[in-house]
Structure formats: structure tokens, C-alpha cells
Amino acid sequence: MSDLIVQDVVKRFGRVTALDGMSFDVREGEFYCLLGPSSAGKTTMLRAISGLERLDGGTISVGGRDMAAMPIQGRGIAMIFQTFALYPHLTVRQNFSYPLERAGVASSETSKRVGETAELLRVSHTLDRLPSTLSGGEQQRVAIGRALIRRPKLLLLDEPLTNLDAKLRHDTRAEFKRLHRELGMTMLYATPDQLEALTMGQRVGVMQSGRVVQVNTPRSLYAAPMNTYVAGMVGSPAINLVKGRVTRRNGGYFVELPFGALPADHWGMHLSGGEQVLYGVRPHDVLLGHEPSRGPGFDAVVHLTEPLGDVTLLDLEVGGAAMKMALPEERAASIGPGTEIQVTLSAADAHLFHAETGVRIA
Ligand SMILES: Nc1ncnc2c1ncn2[C@@H]1O[C@H](COP(=O)(O)OP(=O)(O)OP(=O)(O)O)[C@@H](O)[C@H]1O
Ligand SMILES: [Mg+2]
Missing domain, CATH: 2.40.50.100 (RNA polymerase II/Efflux pump adaptor protein, barrel-sandwich hybrid domain)
Incomplete structure (x- = not known):
């Protein structure tokens, strides 16, 4: 069953058409990557799914429900942004618990989930520290934890590794795969990096100028790119x-x-x-x-x-x-x-x- 269905979505900013009839679907529990160069429309697409952009055309449904009529809070969607920001004056524990407190979750349940999430992301040792005292990778894992703690059905990730060094990117790729396996969550991951898309995505949608031009497993995209654009995007060094x-x-x-x-x-x-x-x-x-x-x-x-x-x-x-x-x-x-x-x-x-x-x- 498809968890997320995006159909013919159009989004314009003045004269720029950021999404130009974008269609794709993500299955329940799938790790799906959107692969596209800068300006392809990745962030705009994820923001539209989150409810942060009003569409100029098309539909988005999650779990069989049209998102147009849903309030942002009720969507069961969490997003990790390209530039992840933690609350600098709050400890890691408070960064985790804040979204739950705002949602009115009981304090006993909150502390249980904070403990579980910290353990899952291996940041238990940082709970009483401020974000500025954490390594880049720890900060990133806290940002992920803050999105996960609300137990979203659908997690949207916008180039979450861009600000990390090469070694940390490698480790965090493995971490995302582990999280996906352990949580069985539907994940939509946007990136301009073909290595990330091919190593993590169960399926990859290749984007060009506000559209998905080809969807397939990494192996099939590599073996049978439908055009020279996809051939050039998939595989390194380039064909x-x-x-x-x-x-x-x-x-x-x-x-x-x-x-x-x-x-x-x-x-x-x-x-x-x-x-x-x-x-x-x-x-x-x-x-x-x-x-x-x-x-x-x-x-x-x-x-x-x-x-x-x-x-x-x-x-x-x-x-x-x-x-x-x-x-x-x-x-x-x-x-x-x-x-x-x-x-x-x-x-x-x-x-x-x-x-x-x-x-x-x-
Ligand atoms: N608020 C906005 N106002 C005007 N133009 C915008 C706005 N947001 C996005 N755009 C334009 O829409 C297009 C798609 O932008 P988007 O941020 O979705 O690309 P992206 O694929 O996320 O790129 P990157 O990899 O650089 O983050 C770009 O041409 C961008 O300049
Ligand atoms: Mg972007």
C-alpha cells in the first residue's frame, strides 16, 4: 500500500516554477530517496508535504487521506531540515521533551520516550548538556531524535548529512538504515548526492526541474537509465x-x-x-x-x-x-x-x- 501519493503537484514562486507536475508514491515502511541537483525542487516538495507550502495544483495524500484539508499538526509527519537547528539554550533532554510537552504528552510518558530516543540515537551521555558542547554528529542525531520522538508515521529528511564531514556521513548513512530497519517507519529522503541515494534508498526517484523523471531500485537505475540525464546522475564517476x-x-x-x-x-x-x-x-x-x-x-x-x-x-x-x-x-x-x-x-x-x-x- 502506498503511504504517500504525490500527484501532478505544481508550485510556483512568482515566475519560478519549483514543482512542475511532480508525481511519485512512497510505500508504507519504504525508504525512498529523491535524488536531484540543486534547485530541482527537493526542499519545496518536502515542505509541501509538511503543509508549509500552498500548492498551485495537484494533490498530496498520506495514508489515504488528502492533505489539503488537514491541519499541519494532525498529519503525523515530521521533517528534518537541511539546516537543522536545535534550541541552543536548552539541554539535549529539553530539546527532546519540548515537542512532547507542547503536544500535551504526560510527563511520565515524556521521560520514558526521551530515554528510549536517546538510547536509540546513542546520545544518552549528552542529555544534560547544551547543543554547543556536542560534536557535529551528535547534534545531528539529536535533531533526528527530536523529529522521531513524536513517533511520526512519515519522516521527511532534507539533505540531513550536508553539513557533516566524510567519515560522519558514512557512519550516519549506516545509522539511518539501522533506524529505518528498527522503527519500520516510512522515510522520504531528499539529496543531491547519488552515493547517499543509491546506498540508502530502496527506491530512488530522480528529479529534474521540478519533476520525477525516473523511479526504480538503485540497481535498475544504474543498469537501465531512461535517458542521458539519469545516466549522468546515477553512478560515480559519471558515465x-x-x-x-x-x-x-x-x-x-x-x-x-x-x-x-x-x-x-x-x-x-x-x-x-x-x-x-x-x-x-x-x-x-x-x-x-x-x-x-x-x-x-x-x-x-x-x-x-x-x-x-x-x-x-x-x-x-x-x-x-x-x-x-x-x-x-x-x-x-x-x-x-x-x-x-x-x-x-x-x-x-x-x-x-x-x-x-x-x-x-x-
Ligand atoms: N520562497 C521562495 N521564493 C522564490 N523562489 C523559491 C522559493 N523557494 C524555492 N524557490 C525556487 O524554487 C526552486 C526549487 O528550490 P528548492 O529549494 O526546492 O530546490 P532544492 O532541490 O531543495 O535545491 P538545494 O539542493 O540547493 O537545496 C529554485 O529555483 C528556488 O530558487
Ligand atoms: Mg533544498
Whole structure:
């Protein structure tokens, strides 16, 4: 069953259309990520669900009830904002209990929930301290706790990790997954970071200019992006897109690229010959050396190497086309700028798109 259904939602700010016919649905108990670049409309969408924005069109329903007629307090929704703010003059314990006291929850119940929430988020040791004395990660966990303590049915999270350092982001991603598992709550998480969306989301909705353009599991989005926009948003480093043209000879289809022709019979039933295309191959699917069983091989020159730890990123020039490849670190040891190598483009993992529209050729 769907817990949240967003249908054709439009929201304008003067001449800016922040949400432009946005539709998606989140299932009960699901961890759903909205992935979109800055200005895509993520915050506006979450604020609209919370009841903080009046819609110019469309509907939002939660648990089968239309939100338009519901007061904000009765919605059973909590939101963690992009810039989380704790009450600086209140202790962690008071930050937790304040929303409950305001809601008229009995004090015995309040102290029970404060204890449970602090334990769940591993901030019990900070309860009598002021927020300014907490680490960034502890502050973030208190902000999460303050949203959870009211036991919302639906939790909205707006880029909650943006202000944390890399290590803390990693730990907190794991924390969110644990919380989701333990609380069985429906979570809607907005982020511009594809790593966050792909590692946490059970499904990911990819946003572009106020709309969701594709929804799927992380694995399926990666394997079959519907257009070049989604292909570029999902997967890091970003997919290589090389301009080419489809030709037909000897009864077979080929994509003519700057550095040679690649067989394209795999897409044959969707091709007629002559179309302008973009050939997409992910940096992880550019293989070192000649591997005829995996795909065609080409000569390449290395321009730049970028060791990232377990993988090394290589900037290549392949017959006049720039391309990136990702190599396991130990295989990149003897490769530096100027090295001439051979690469194989993995045929099974290639993607083909129409050049003009960017739409995937299935
Ligand atoms: N109150 C407002 N008044 C005018 N324009 C607004 C307002 N709120 C948002 N916008 C505009 O709506 C668009 C979407 O903004 P929104 O904050 O939803 O984006 P976002 O996806 O959350 O981006 P970010 O990742 O940078 O937080 C932007 O063009 C923004 O400038
Ligand atoms: Mg935002």
C-alpha cells in the first residue's frame, strides 16, 4: 500500500516554477530517496508535504487521506531540515521533551520516550548538556531524535548529512538504515548526492526541474537509465558519453565512433541506420588490455591519473575522444601520464541513447 501519493503537484514562486507536475508514491515502511541537483525542487516538495507550502495544483495524500484539508499538526509527519537547528539554550533532554510537552504528552510518558530516543540515537551521555558542547554528529542525531520522538508515521529528511564531514556521513548513512530497519517507519529522503541515494534508498526517484523523471531500485537505475540525464546522475564517476552515428553494413548495425566502429546488433531492432547517437560506457566498464571476449579493443593514451584509494581514475584519450576509466589501484601502479595502453569497452554493459533527445535506445 502506498503511504504517500504525490500527484501532478505544481508550485510556483512568482515566475519560478519549483514543482512542475511532480508525481511519485512512497510505500508504507519504504525508504525512498529523491535524488536531484540543486534547485530541482527537493526542499519545496518536502515542505509541501509538511503543509508549509500552498500548492498551485495537484494533490498530496498520506495514508489515504488528502492533505489539503488537514491541519499541519494532525498529519503525523515530521521533517528534518537541511539546516537543522536545535534550541541552543536548552539541554539535549529539553530539546527532546519540548515537542512532547507542547503536544500535551504526560510527563511520565515524556521521560520514558526521551530515554528510549536517546538510547536509540546513542546520545544518552549528552542529555544534560547544551547543543554547543556536542560534536557535529551528535547534534545531528539529536535533531533526528527530536523529529522521531513524536513517533511520526512519515519522516521527511532534507539533505540531513550536508553539513557533516566524510567519515560522519558514512557512519550516519549506516545509522539511518539501522533506524529505518528498527522503527519500520516510512522515510522520504531528499539529496543531491547519488552515493547517499543509491546506498540508502530502496527506491530512488530522480528529479529534474521540478519533476520525477525516473523511479526504480538503485540497481535498475544504474543498469537501465531512461535517458542521458539519469545516466549522468546515477553512478560515480559519471558515465562516458561518446558521439557517434549508426551505420548498417553486411546486414549488421554498427556505431561509428571517433576511434572505430562498435557492433550494435544488440539494439538492431530499434535502429534503422543513420541516426545520431551517444554511446555510453561507465568508467568501470572500460577494461584494461585486450579482452576480445568482452568487447572491442582500442589504443588509448593516459593524460592524468587520480588515485582515489581503492580505485584509480584515469583520464584517457581514445582516438580523439576523451574518456574516463576506473581501475583497481593495484592494476594502475605502473600507469602514469603519457602511458600508452589498450582498453576494451565492455559490450554487455554499454548504453545507447538518441543524441538529440537523450532518450535510451532500449
Ligand atoms: N520562497 C521562495 N521564493 C522564490 N523562489 C523559491 C522559493 N523557494 C524555492 N524557490 C525556487 O524554487 C526552486 C526549487 O528550490 P528548492 O529549494 O526546492 O530546490 P532544492 O532541490 O531543495 O535545491 P538545494 O539542493 O540547493 O537545496 C529554485 O529555483 C528556488 O530558487
Ligand atoms: Mg533544498
